[in-house]
Amino acid sequence: MAAYMSAGRSENAFSTHDFVPEWAQEEVSTGTTIMAVEFDGGVVIGADSRTTTGAYIANRVTDKLTPIHDHIFCCRSGSAADTQAVADAVTYQLGFHSIELDEPPLVQTAANLFQQMCYRYREELMAGIIVAGWDKRRGGQVYTVPMGGMIVRQPVSVGGSGSSYIYGFMDSNYKPGMTKEECLHFCTQALALAMERDGSSGGVARLAAITEEGLERRVVLGHQLPKFSNT
């Protein structure tokens, strides 16, 4: 640590060890709530919009729903840098694969590409990803690739720090055979509940519905979210 001896030196000459605020020393993380639901004909995905560095909210309008291909999205949770890097790599690999095949890629292919990368670099990465989309072979599919690099297909999946609080809500409220609107309503409620309880989740609720026709995105602003207060 440098010592400043000159009496005339201004206060601006400080060393970075002392005066960098705590939030600038922490890694950027998407402590978050993400989820995805299959329905007959497609999937609905949702996420909150908060990115934090420690206690500071670095971005309060983040878009954690990242397109990987025309009908395939991923929801990112964990380290923002790690998930962005992995998503970029998979987007490139999948695009190349699709051109080789001369066909739209399968959701299962995208999910396995994520899984391979997350498993190979499991010690270095902190990434929990949900891959969801529509393809002609199997319709709407949701694959979850949590930290560590496992892959499993589930009809409904939640992830991120806020997901702990909504497992009970998800288990009791999900029914197989819901319509697209019912799925959107279910996701909105679940995200609102998680955002209420998890300090690392908040902002707006971003939703997207992916079907054969294409993509439909929605944003539910903070004041429009369903309220569940009991006080």
Add this chain to the structure above:
Amino acid sequence: MERNLIDSQIKGVSTGTTILAVTFNGGVIIGSDSRASIGGYYVSSKTINKLIQVHDRIFCCIAGSLADAQAVTKAAKFQISFHSIQMESPPLVKAAASVLKELCYNNKEELQAGFITAGWDRKKGPQVYTVALGGMLLSQPFTIGGSGSTYIYGYADAKYKPDMSKEECLQFATNALALAMGRDNVSGGVAHLVVITEEGVEHIVIPGDKLPKFHDE
């Protein structure tokens, strides 16, 4: 894989658990699971009763270190019954909760147990109090606690309504316990429920196979 660190910091037997208490129109329901485990690796009891009666119409349920909880409730039971004899009337629920709070706060360095106190008294009717780990006392219309409660915050926030009927409240409590026991590996066994009203106390036990099942079971 991530380890469950919540209970492994408690030495010995702990009630990694799910507990809850909910007021309804005319009474209060207090409920819990029945599993006691050591660090999440060994279930030392499948049928432990975590609902301790501290007076005629006052129960408390315990979470955390089982030894600490038993020691505290034993001392609290004595103090509450002594207080009740001195006052020549049944104790207030708030008084019982305060006794627990004093014990938890004054011994906060050594203890690792949290409590939910619920009951009925003539002054304020049905009440629920939480005594958290460091000794904070809080009154709420309903409360959930223990390691399994994390998974049902969303469900409880969405489904609780003030002034429910006894049947609605039983359904709410049973569902909440079943959902938590389904996701938390250190909660399980049977569901214990106690319904406390002015008339009396009713103990209901629901074995694991009779609990409500959800879509993926």
